[in-house]
Each structure stands twice: as structure tokens, then as C-alpha cells.
Amino acid sequence: MTATPIALAGIGKIARDQHIPALAADPRWHLAATVSRHAGVEGVDGFTGIDEMLAARPDIGAVSLALPPGPRFAYAAACLRAGRHVMLEKPPGATLAECHALVAMAEAAGVTLYATWHSRMAHAVPAARDWLAQHRLRRVEVAWKEDVRRWHPGQDWIWEAGGLGVFDPGINALSILTAILPVPVHLSAADLWFPENRDTPIAADLTFAHPEGAEVAAVFDWRQEGAQTWTVTAETDAGTMVLSDGGARLAVDGRTLAEGPDREYPGLYARFADLVADGVSDVDLAPMVHVADAFTLGRRRVTDAFVW
Numbered sequence: 001m002t003a004t005p006i007a008l009a010g011i012g013k014i015a016r017d018q019h020i021p022a023l024a025a026d027p028r029w030h031l032a033a034t035v036s037r038h039a040g041v042e043g044v045d046g047f048t049g050i051d052e053m054l055a056a057r058p059d060i061g062a063v064s065l066a067l068p069p070g071p072r073f074a075y076a077a078a079c080l081r082a083g084r085h086v087m088l089e090k091p092p093g094a095t096l097a098e099c100h101a102l103v104a105m106a107e108a109a110g111v112t113l114y115a116t117w118h119s120r121m122a123h124a125v126p127a128a129r130d131w132l133a134q135h136r137l138r139r140v141e142v143a144w145k146e147d148v149r150r151w152h153p154g155q156d157w158i159w160e161a162g163g164l165g166v167f168d169p170g171i172n173a174l175s176i177l178t179a180i181l182p183v184p185v186h187l188s189a190a191d192l193w194f195p196e197n198r199d200t201p202i203a204a205d206l207t208f209a210h211p212e213g214a215e216v217a218a219v220f221d222w223r224q225e226g227a228q229t230w231t232v233t234a235e236t237d238a239g240t241m242v243l244s245d246g247g248a249r250l251a252v253d254g255r256t257l258a259e260g261p262d263r264e265y266p267g268l269y270a271r272f273a274d275l276v277a278d279g280v281s282d283v284d285l286a287p288m289v290h291v292a293d294a295f296t297l298g299r300r301r302v303t304d305a306f307v308w
Contacts, residue, residue, distance in 0.1 A: 004273070005032035005059055009050060009075055010066035011039035013153075014089065018118075019066050022265035028273040032060050035075075050075045054082045061085060062112075062276060064269075068157045069094040069164065073102070076113075080105040085112040087272045091171055091288050092116075094162040103283050112275045114268075115283040117175035121267030122247025123260030128232070129180040131252065135236040137182070137210070142218035144173040145229040148202070154308055158200065165200025167291045170220035174287040176232060176247050177218070185210050187290055190298035195306035202306060206294060 006029050008019055020041060023031045033045040035053050040046035047053040053060070062085040065072050069091055076093075079086045080102065092115035093099045099115065106113035119125070146169055148158075157163050164171065178184070185208040193203040202223060208216035230246035239253040250258040275282055 001027050003028060003030035004062060004276070005030050005057075006062040006064060007031075007033040007035060007053055007057065007060050008041075008064050008066060009035035009053075010068075010089075011036040011041065012066065015066040018265040019064060019089075022269050023064075025266055026269050026273070029062075029269060033057050050078050054078060054084070062087070062272070064272075065089055070157065070160075070162050073098040076102050077105060080109050080111060080113070083109050083111055085114075085272075085276050087114045087268070088116060090115075090117055090175070091164065091168075091291070092283065092285070093288075096285060096288060096292055099283065099285055099288065103281070106281055110279075112272075112279070113281040113283055114272050114275055115285070116268045116272075117172070117179075117284070117287060118264040118268055119172040119175050119247055120179045121264040121271075122176070122245075123263065124243060124250035124258040125176055125179060125247045127250050127258040128176075128241065128243045128247075131241060131250070131257070132180055132234060132236070133182050135238040137212070137214040137234060137236055139215040139235040140177070140181075140217070141233045142173050142177060142206075143229050143231045143233075144170055144218070145221040145224035147225050147228065148222040148306075149308065150228075159195075159198040159306070161199045163200050164291065165194075165198070166202055166204055166220045166222045167200075167294070169222070170204060170218070171287050171291055172246070173218060173220065173230070173232070174290045176243070177216075178284075178286040178290070180232070180243070181216075183211055184286070185216050187293040187297060190294045191301055192294065192298040193301045193303045195304060196302050197305040197307075201298075202303065204294060204298070206290075208290075 064087040188209040189207040192201040206218040232243040
């Protein structure tokens with residue numbers, strides 16, 4: 001099997017923790033270049049700008065963008081215009097309009113665009129989707145509570161406009177919710193809690209409208225210390241389903257139905273390779289629609305200042 005050269009733009013925590021190990025483990029990919037103003041990978045060709053890399057390495061046909069959402073559009077647009085396949089870290093852009101523009105660019109260039117949602121690759125998510133499809137839903141509670149200091153140490157961009165705040169992890173929960181529900185829901189109300197010194201929320205309470213009358217709600221909070229909570233609980237006519245550990249474990253009425261290791265990012269790169277081979281794109285914006293609606297409908301609440 002011949003490995004396809006790929007460039008990785010953005011060499012931060014998520015790149016080192018997830019992207020680089022996933023690429024190293026996949027024989028279909030070869031990390032041939034990096035793009036970063038401040039970091040690189042030993043033994044890999046490094047560039048400080050995307051245009052420089054695209055000009056110097058015409059042999060690289062695919063680029064994975066692990067940048068914050070703010071600068072991601074400019075990088076993606078440059079790659080698509082240069083005829084390169086593009087994989088986007090979540091969220092796929094800072095705005096929905098940006099994402100739609102990228103879709104049009106990819107179609108015009110005849111290349112693959114892949115908007116990833118890594119939490120959908122968690123081991124038990126497909127089993128949860130299949131189980132819910134067989135039963136009548138009565139109530140869903142999503143609880144996504146974690147410690148921002150642990151997962152985003154010193155990353156001020158997440159507190160700036162466009163950085164999403166607590167929706168950076170919260171959109172992971174929404175990606176699972178939109179993947180497992182048999183019918184789509186839409187946001188009907190929201191409360192967003194903003195630290196008095198920040199531009200993005202630290203917590204959010206969301207309420208959704210379900211076409212068949214089920215109660216659907218989500219709570220996101222970035223202030224949780226100790227054990228972290230990533231759980232979707234669904235009450236149905238056949239029992240209570242709990243999808244926990246960020247989608248890794250599925251249980252119904254306390255009985256485990258599926259459980260497995262973290263293979264989220266390897267799953268993303270496997271999917272990207274398949275999309276490129278098939279000459280198609282995958283850009284599902286449903287999770288991002290809920291976030292945009294939350295900022296539109298959400299009542300702004302002010303809470304204590306946040307400092308690192």
C-alpha cells in the first residue's frame with residue numbers, strides 16, 4: 001500500500017495528542033509536512049505559512065487543519081483553490097456561511113472536503129443510534145461538564161469572539177446527539193452564562209423541540225473539577241439508555257451493551273482516506289446549526305470573571 005502524503009496545519013495540543021499519533025498508525029497516510037508559526041515535528045518538513053507549503057510541496061495532495069476556527073477558513077480556502085483535499089478539525093469554521101463557501105469551493109475544485117466530528121467516532125455511538133431507532137423516545141438529557149483548565153490550558157482564543165467558549169466541547173455532545181436521534185430536533189430556548197471578562201460562554205442550558213413531543217435538554221459547563229462528565233441519557237418505552245464516557249460506553253438499565261477504547265481520531269483519518277478514494281465530500285453542519293441557534297436565541301447571563 002502506497003501512503004498518501006498529507007500536511008498537518010496547526011501543531012498544538014490536539015495535534016500532538018491526537019492527529020500525529022493517528023496519522024502515524026494509518027498506513028494510508030504519510031505526514032509529509034507541517035504548517036505552524038511556532039512548532040514542528042522532528043523529521044518532518046516544516047513551514048510557517050500555508051501558501052509557502054502549497055507552493056513548495058505540490059506532491060502533497062491532502063491537508064488536515066487542526067487550527068482554531070478563526071483562521072481556519074483562510075487556510076482551507078487556500079488549500080481548496082490549490083486543488084488539495086481538506087480535512088477540518090471541529091468545528092468546521094467560525095460561521096455557517098464560511099462552511100457553505102468552502103463546500104462550494106471544494107465542488108468547484110473537484111476535491112474532497114471533510115468536516116470532522118470526532119465524538120461520532122466514539123466506540124458506542126453507532127450502537128446507541130441503532131438502539132434508539134427501535135424504541136419510542138420520552139426524554140433525553142445531555143450533560144457535558146469538564147474543566148477548561150485541564151483541556152485548554154492558557155488558550156485565550158477560546159474566550160474570544162468566534163472561539164465558541166463552552167461550545168467547543170459542547171459541540172461534541174451535539175455531534176453525538178444529531179447522530180443518534182432517529183428524528184432531528186431544533187433548539188427552542190437557551191441560557192448562556194458569560195464570565196464578566198470574556199466574550200464567549202462558560203456554561204449553557206439548552207432546550208430542544210422534538211417533533212414527537214419528547215423532552216430534550218442539554219447542560220454544558222466548563223467549571224467542573226474532579227471527574228469529568230460526558231453523558232447522554234435517554235428514557236424510552238423500553239428502558240433507560242446511558243451513553244457515557246464521551247460515547248465510549250453504552251448501557252441500558254445498567255446492563256452494558258457496548259464498550260471500547262478511544263479510536264476517534266484514527267477513525268477520522270480512515271474516513272478521510274475513504275472519502276478521498278471515492279472522490280466525495282462529507283460536510284454535516286447539523287451540530288453547528290444548534291450552536292448558531294443558541295447564540296441567536298440564548299438569553300445572556302453574566303457570571304464571575306474567569307482567570308487561568
